[in-house]
Amino acid sequence: MPANSDATRRPSTRVAQPKDDARSPSIRPVPAVKRGIEILFHMAKVGEPHGVSRIARDLGILPSSCLHILRELVGGGLAQFDPLRKTYSLGLGLLTLSRAVHGKDAMVQLSQGHLENIARKFGVKATASVYDGQGHIVVVASTQNDDDVHIHIPVGRRVPMLASATGRLLAAYGDWSATQLKEAFDKVHWQNSVGFRRWQAEVAQVRDSGMAFDEGCYRKGITIIAAPVFGADGVADKFIGALAITGQLNARSRRELTQSLKDAAAEISRGLGFDG
Numbered sequence: 025m026p027a028n029s030d031a032t033r034r035p036s037t038r039v040a041q042p043k044d045d046a047r048s049p050s051i052r053p054v055p056a057v058k059r060g061i062e063i064l065f066h067m068a069k070v071g072e073p074h075g076v077s078r079i080a081r082d083l084g085i086l087p088s089s090c091l092h093i094l095r096e097l098v099g100g101g102l103a104q105f106d107p108l109r110k111t112y113s114l115g116l117g118l119l120t121l122s123r124a125v126h127g128k129d130a131m132v133q134l135s136q137g138h139l140e141n142i143a144r145k146f147g148v149k150a151t152a153s154v155y156d157g158q159g160h161i162v163v164v165a166s167t168q169n170d171d172d173v174h175i176h177i178p179v180g181r182r183v184p185m186l187a188s189a190t191g192r193l194l195a196a197y198g199d200w201s202a203t204q205l206k207e208a209f210d211k212v213h214w215q216n217s218v219g220f221r222r223w224q225a226e227v228a229q230v231r232d233s234g235m236a237f238d239e240g241c242y243r244k245g246i247t248i249i250a251a252p253v254f255g256a257d258g259v260a261d262k263f264i265g266a267l268a269i270t271g272q273l274n275a276r277s278r279r280e281l282t283q284s285l286k287d288a289a290a291e292i293s294r295g296l297g298f299d300g
Contacts, residue, residue, distance in 0.1 A: 056089075056093060059083070059085055059089065059090075059093055060093050060096070060097060062083055062085075063079060063083065063085075063090070063093060063094065063097065063103075064097070064102060064103070064114070064118075065182075066079065066082060066083055067079070067103070067112065067113060067114050068114060068180070070082075072113070073106060073109065073111035073112060073113040074111055074112065074113075075109075075110050075111050075112070076090055076091050076094060076110075076112070079094070079112065094112050097112075097115065098112070098115065100115075100117060101115045101116065101117025101118075101120075102114070102115045102117050102118055103115045104116070129164060130295070130296060131152055131154060131164055131165070131253070131262050131292070131296070132152065132164050132165045134291075134292045134295040134296065135152040135165050135253075135264055135288070135292050136152075136165050138150075138264065138288035138291070138292065139151065139152060139165060139166070139167050139264065140167055141284075141288075142266060142281070142284055142285065142288065143167035143266075145284070146266065146268070146273070146277060146280070146281045146284070147268075147272070148266040148267060148268045148272075148273075148281065149166070149167055149175040149177055149266065149267040149268070150166070150167045150264070150265070150266050150267075151163050151165065151166045151167070151177050151264070151265050151266075151267070152164050152165040152166075152253075152262070152263070152264050152265075153190055153262070153263050153264075153265070154261060154262045154263070155185060155194055155261040155262070156182070157261075159184065159185050159208070159211075160182040160183065160184060160185055161182070161183050161184075161185055161187065161188075161190050161191070161194070161263070162180065162181070162182050163177055163178065163179055163180065163181040163182075164179060165179060166178065166179055175246065175267050175269075177267065183212075184208065184211045184212045184213075185208055186205070186208045186209050186211075186212055187212045187242050188238045188242040188243075188248050188250070188265075189236040189237055189238040189248040189249060189250035189265055190236070190248075190250045190263045190265060191208075191212070192223075192226060192227050192230050192236035192237075192238070192250075193230060193236045193250055193251075193252045193260065193263055194260075194261070194263075195227045195230075196227050196228075196230035196231050196236070197230075197231075197252055197260035198260075202224075205220075205224070206220055209223060212242070214241055214242060215240075215241070215242065215243055215244045216240055216241050216244050217241060218241055234251065234252070234286060235249065235250070235251055235282055235285070235286060236249070236250045236251075237249055237250075238250075239270070240270050245269060245270050246267055246268070246269065246270060247267070247268050247269075247270045247272075247273070248265055248266070248267050248268075249265060249266050249278075249281060249282055249285060250263050250264065250265035250266075250285070251263065251264055251265070251285040251286050251288070251289035252289060253289050253292050253293050253296065254293040254296070254298040254300065255293075255296050255297065255298060256296055256297030256298055256299075258298065258300055262292075262296075263289075264285060264288055264289050264292065265285070266281055266285060268281075
């Protein structure tokens with residue numbers, strides 16, 4: 025299949041919907057584990073050490089329960105405790121887990137070279153991301169800062185599932201109801217929202233072009249272009265994209281960047297086993 029194939033425009037692709045496993049009669053919820061996960065993500069979000077009382081208050085957890093969970097996380101290396109300030113933060117053990125995932129993930133391995141080439145050729149920030157099935161899109165690979173565009177997109181960053189250009193792709197290739205889309209759309213902190221109706225019209229255009237664009241809506245002054253990546257099962261829950269300062273790209277470089285992203289996405293899809 026040629027690199028500029030129209031595979032990305034196939035309407036039969038789908039995205040697995042998030043499932044609330046805790047409600048399944050065959051799976052027993054484990055509140056302590058759930059709270060532990062919430063604590064880890066909260067510490068990652070706030071980005072600075074906090075004490076037990078602050079963490080418990082932010083998450084609505086009993087301080088005593090929060091303390092017990094934090095001690096277990098510290099024991100497992102997933103959190104660390106500062107005895108002088110009496111605060112907790114993420115532990116170095118998470119780096120070991122992160123490296124293990126990052127080093128073996130096929131999407132990361134297949135996309136990193138493409139991202140570097142695109143960033144170098146067009147002077148943009150290039151990223152690879154995946155839908156986590158739980159309402160967020162997570163960055164799994166990103167190019168380093170350069171002299172042309174100073175946009176920091178760290179690996180591991182999570183954004184609401186409909187945010188940016190990747191959100192338009194997720195909506196276009198998924199089997200979502202209008203109600204689901206509206207609820208998810210309202211959870212995005214748009215800096216310059218076009219409104220839900222216009223956003224829906226833009227999503228409808230995605231299937232025709234196989235590409236998605238965010239023109240300063242999610243973040244003012246930033247243009248984001250993204251292409252879908254398909255797995256062997258035909259699911260479009262992975263993406264590569266480029267971020268540029270609005271006005272940085274002229275009409276020609278914008279067309280060339282769009283085509284480069286589309287070609288790279290098609291090649292990565294083939295590497296993941298997609299033969300559509």
